[in-house]
Amino acid sequence: MRxxxxxxxxxxxxxxxxxxVSSTGLISRDLLAIKDSPQNFYMVGSMGLAxxxxxxxxxxxxxxxxxxxxxxxxxxxxMGSMSTIAHSCPRNLLHLVLDNxxxxxSGGQPTTSxxxxxxxxxxxxxxxxxxxxxxxxxxxxxxxxxxxxxxAFILAKIEKDGSRNSPRVLELVEIKRRFQEWLxxxxxxxxxxxxQRAEAQKRLAVIRNDASSKHLS
Amino acid sequence: xxxxxxGSKEKSSEQKMxxxxxxxxxxxxxxxxxxxxxxxxxxxxxxxxxxxxxAEIPYVQAAREEDAxxxxxxxxxxxxxxxxxxxxxxxxxxxxxxxxxxxxxxxPLLFLVTWRGCPGExxxxxxxxxRATTGLLEVLGVPFSVLSMENVxxxxxxxxxxxxxxxxxxxxxxxxxxxx
Numbered sequence: 001m002r003x004x005x006x007x008x009x010x011x012x013x014x015x016x017x018x019x020x021v022s023s024t025g026l027i028s029r030d031l032l033a034i035k036d037s038p039q040n041f042y043m044v045g046s047m048g049l050a051x052x053x054x055x056x057x058x059x060x061x062x063x064x065x066x067x068x069x070x071x072x073x074x075x076x077x078x079m080g081s082m083s084t085i086a087h088s089c090p091r092n093l094l095h096l097v098l099d100n101x102x103x104x105x106s107g108g109q110p111t112t113s114x115x116x117x118x119x120x121x122x123x124x125x126x127x128x129x130x131x132x133x134x135x136x137x138x139x140x141x142x143x144x145x146x147x148x149x150x151x152a153f154i155l156a157k158i159e160k161d162g163s164r165n166s167p168r169v170l171e172l173v174e175i176k177r178r179f180q181e182w183l184x185x186x187x188x189x190x191x192x193x194x195x196q197r198a199e200a201q202k203r204l205a206v207i208r209n210d211a212s213s214k215h216l217s
Numbered sequence: 218x219x220x221x222x223x224g225s226k227e228k229s230s231e232q233k234m235x236x237x238x239x240x241x242x243x244x245x246x247x248x249x250x251x252x253x254x255x256x257x258x259x260x261x262x263x264x265x266x267x268x269x270x271x272a273e274i275p276y277v278q279a280a281r282e283e284d285a286x287x288x289x290x291x292x293x294x295x296x297x298x299x300x301x302x303x304x305x306x307x308x309x310x311x312x313x314x315x316x317x318x319x320x321x322x323x324x325p326l327l328f329l330v331t332w333r334g335c336p337g338e339x340x341x342x343x344x345x346x347x348r349a350t351t352g353l354l355e356v357l358g359v360p361f362s363v364l365s366m367e368n369v370x371x372x373x374x375x376x377x378x379x380x381x382x383x384x385x386x387x388x389x390x391x392x393x394x395x396x397x
Contacts, residue, residue, distance in 0.1 A: 056291020
C-alpha cells in the first residue's frame with residue numbers, strides 16, 4: 001500500500017463531523033491534494049506534535065471523532081504523547097500511523113521503526129484498540145472496527161515511495177481560521193459518539209416518526 | 218519549644234503559598250482561562266496542586282513541554298483558553314513549537330514559565346538557560362513579563378488582552394520564591 005492510497009482510504013471513512021489533524025511533510029500535502037476540507041488541520045511544522053494537538057481537540061470536543069494522521073518518524077519524535085493520550089483516555093480519538101520505516105519527506109532515510117513494534121508500544125501505553133494493517137482492505141476494516149473504541153491506534157505499514165507530487169500547504173493562518181470556524185459551526189451540544197451513529201439515530205428517528213404518523217392516521 | 222515554633226512557622230509559610238496559588242488561579246479564571254497543561258516545576262508546586270483540585274481548569278499532565286503546547290493548541294482550536302506551565306529548561310525544548318506552530322499560525326497561548334538561573338541560583342544546570350531566557354523570547358518575538366505576587370491580576374489581564382489583540386503566545390515568567 002502506498003501513502004497516497006492509504007490516505008485516500010482514510011478519507012473515505014472520515015465522517016462529516018470528524019476533525020482531522022495531519023502531520024508534517026508529505027502526509028499533509030497528500031491530504032490537501034486528496035480531500036481539502038475545513039475539517040483538516042494541516043500541521044506543517046512542529047514535527048511530532050500532531051498527536052498532542054489531536055489529544056487537546058479530543059478532550060475538548062468529546063462529541064466528535066478526532067483523527068490523527070502521522071508517520072513513523074513523527075511518532076518516534078513524541079512517543080511520550082502515546083502515554084499522555086492513553087492516560088487521558090478519550091473515547092473519540094483515533095491515532096493513525098503510516099509506517100514506511102523511513103523519513104520519506106526528507107529523502108527516504110531509514111527511521112528506527114523497523115526494529116520497534118509501535119503497535120506494542122501503543123498497547124503497552126494503554127490504547128484500548130490497537131491494530132496493525134498491511135493492505136487497504138485491512139485498513140478499511142480497522143477504521144470501521146475502531147469506531148467508539150478510542151483511544152484507538154492503527155499502524156498501517158506502507159511502502160516507501162518518495163512521491164512528492166502534492167502541493168505545499170501555504171496559508172497557515174487561513175487553515176487555522178477556517179478549522180476553528182468549522183469546529184464552532186458544527187459543535188453539537190447533544191452527545192453522540194460519532195457522526196455515523198448520529199446519522200443512524202437520525203434515520204431511526206425518521207422511521208419512528210413515520211411509524212407514529214402511520215399509527216395516528 | 219524550639220521545634221514547636223519552627224513547625225508553626227513552616228505551616229504559616231505553606232499557608233501563605235497556598236493562598237498565593239489561590240490568588241493566581243482565581244485571577245486565571247477571572248480572565249477566562251479554562252484548561253491547563255504542562256510539566257511540573259517545584260516552584261509551581263502549589264499552583265499545580267491547586268489546579269488539579271479545580272474542576273473549572275482541568276489539568277492535563279503532559280509527557281514533555283512540547284506535548285503540553287500541542288495539547289494547548291488543540292484546546293485553543295476547540296474554543297478553550299489554555300495556560301501552559303513549565304520551567305525555562307522546558308522552554309528550551311519548545312523553540313520549534315514556537316517558531317513553526319504558535320507564531321506562523323498566530324495561535325495565542327498563555328504560558329507560566331519558571332525563570333531558573335537568575336542571580337542567586339544554586340543549580341548549575343540552569344545558569345546558561347537562565348541568561349538566555351529573555352533573549353530567546355525577544356528574538357522569537359514572544360512578548361513576556363515578570364509576574365510577582367504584587368502584580369498577579371494586572372500581569373494575567375494584560376497578557377490575555379495582548380493575546381487577544383495580537384494573536385501571539387505570551388509568557389509570564391516567575392522567579393524562584395514567588396510561589397514557594
